Amino acid sequence: MHLKTHGEFSSDPDETYIVAYKQLLKGQDIANLIASETAERANNIELLVLSACQTAAGDNRAVLGLAGIAIRAGARSTLSTLWEAQDAPNTELMLKFYDELSKPGMTRAKALHLAQQSLFEKYPAPNIWGTYILVGNWL
Numbered sequence: 001m002h003l004k005t006h007g008e009f010s011s012d013p014d015e016t017y018i019v020a021y022k023q024l025l026k027g028q029d030i031a032n033l034i035a036s037e038t039a040e041r042a043n044n045i046e047l048l049v050l051s052a053c054q055t056a057a058g059d060n061r062a063v064l065g066l067a068g069i070a071i072r073a074g075a076r077s078t079l080s081t082l083w084e085a086q087d088a089p090n091t092e093l094m095l096k097f098y099d100e101l102s103k104p105g106m107t108r109a110k111a112l113h114l115a116q117q118s119l120f121e122k123y124p125a126p127n128i129w130g131t132y133i134l135v136g137n138w139l
Contacts, residue, residue: 001037001045002094007052009065018052018066030066031073046137047108048075051094056080056133067135077108077136089128093119109138 007018017024025033037045048070050056056067056078064071067080079097093115100111112134119129 001047002049002051004049004051004094007050007055007066009054009057016066018050018055027066027069031069034070034073034075045075046077048078049094050078050080051085051090052081053084054081056082056135064135067133071136075136077134077138079108079112079132079134081131082133083127083131085131086128089119089123090131092122093129093132107139108134 003018005019008016010016013027017026018030019025034045034048050066050070054065056064058065058068065080067078070078070080096115096118097111100106100114101108103111112132116129116132123129
């Protein structure tokens, strides 16, 4: 499951959200969505990509932010952002990530690593290529 949207993290749960079509999905909404999807399919979401700003940002009350909420709700792994994601580099990284992930025997961790390496060549600043973190199952 891939969600490309806008988001915000706050230590106040009511101010933490991602933007859905006509509403804001707060942490509990995301947990409920993942839990219902898992129940309907009789298995967990293997990979949830939260392609929005600060989806892995957390504090002492919510470690790993929305990514942590997704893992606790049943997603096996999340690919999430530590800070603001810039649109053009973000798109390049995602295209490379999915291209690598489609190769036989490729792990999520290796696909992310290769995508980050390719982005580094064009954008050497770590706040560009290092935006994403993989949480949960890396295989």
